[in-house]
Amino acid sequence: MEVSLYPGCSLHGLARAYNESIEAVSKTLGVELRELDDWTCCGSSSAHVTSDKLAVALAARNLGIADKVGMDLVVPCAACYQRLKTAEKHLKQGKPVEGLSIKYEGNFHIKPMPDFLWENVGEKALREQVKKPLKVLNPVCYYGCLTVRPPKVTDAKNPEDPQGMDNVLRSLGAKVRNWSFKTDCCGGNLALTRPDLHMKLAQRILDMAEEAGADCIAVACPMCHDNLDSKQKEISIEAGKSYNIPIFYFTELMGLAFNDPAVETWLGRHTVDPRPLLRQRELI
Amino acid sequence: MANQKTEEYPVIGLQGASCTGRSVSVLNSSFRKQVEEKSGEKVSACYQCEKCTNGCPVEFAMDIVPHKLIYCVQLGLRDEVLNSDTIWVCASCETCTTRCPNGIDIAHIMDSLRQISQSEGIKASQEQVPIFHNAFLSSVRRFGRVHEGEMAAIYTLRSSGLKGLMGMAGMGLDMFKKGKVKILPHRPNKQVKDIFRAAERKG
């Protein structure tokens, strides 16, 4: 199976572990990810604050490239996904794009990474690759804000209780916990500008995961990952309570279940080291 | 504003917000119209159900909570709105937009208010927020893609000076060791530069 990939800026920097695990599990599953040629930044959360036209045009440029290829477009970042979907709606309404001449037919779907794996690759193919079922792991899935909101843009079927990542991890054998914070905001947008607010919001999510009986959190976005993983030491000091919850890219858990040899390299890039938990559960 | 017919009304339902406790001049709809035009959203459709505020993750840090902010726009309380913390601490999480029973895209209105406030040269109550977005976008403009390390360094330098930048160095080294820092930025992209120029011309 071949699809287009819009990686987004973080995949080559901050989220290298996500990038490497996506490449590894795709290979195992026989999925050829074709990175869009000469893609550029989607504008993320900064463009729409500054100018609506800029926000649409920066994202639309990439859809123009995907349109030429004509294959479905997979997006492994919540913010990128929402910005590309916003531009898609704009283009489908036939509205002009400022500063860019673009030909757009739109005969392809834009999909978040977990939905693509669940709906297009499918349960059977996933199960076939499982060498090490994750039965002893109890993750909660954190989707963040922008893969689901607002549904008029994202076309999320279940914006208050998405299921894609839950389904994928269940097919690996994991005992996925239910919780009500799947799509609550971590304040990632404010991580650099109001770290106090961001940490408060992240703490709520960590607390709720613990309350749900989870031993780790799975995410499908570089920003969600960094926002929950990188500040646990600071949050602990602030809260007077120790936080040490491993945050996995869900593709890392896939790699773990598929017995990929590179798993420990990916996990070595985290701030909260997930390896002690996995050793304790005899998964590595 | 001055030549408009105004009448004094007590602001019912605004107790507790910074734009409360005083009578306001209503029948000043020019600000509401400006916001509606810029955002394409129907501010006047809001009937103050408070659903937006109830789902907002940062309402505790706002001086005017979302439904009251919308009310302030309806009433034409321009200065209160454009100087508020609210428009800069809103995390753009889109929960309000998703839940509004009247289909008002409140998060988009927040964007429009930020844009109006910036274009009118109003000093942002949270100065560092527009500094961050500008640092981000200038990285995109120059390299086509964001270089996280460079962007964070420019933001820190502009918002907290050299001292702040030095304080960041330790964290940067840590991330470098974990392989989270890309060494070189991407190459400039002409189309991206054109997009920025067009947006500058047309706002």
Ligand code: SF4
């Ligand atoms: S949810 Fe909509 S209608 Fe209700 S108070 Fe907020 S903006 Fe007004």
Ligand code: SF4
């Ligand atoms: S988009 Fe802003 S105002 Fe709306 S719920 Fe999120 S943080 Fe609150």
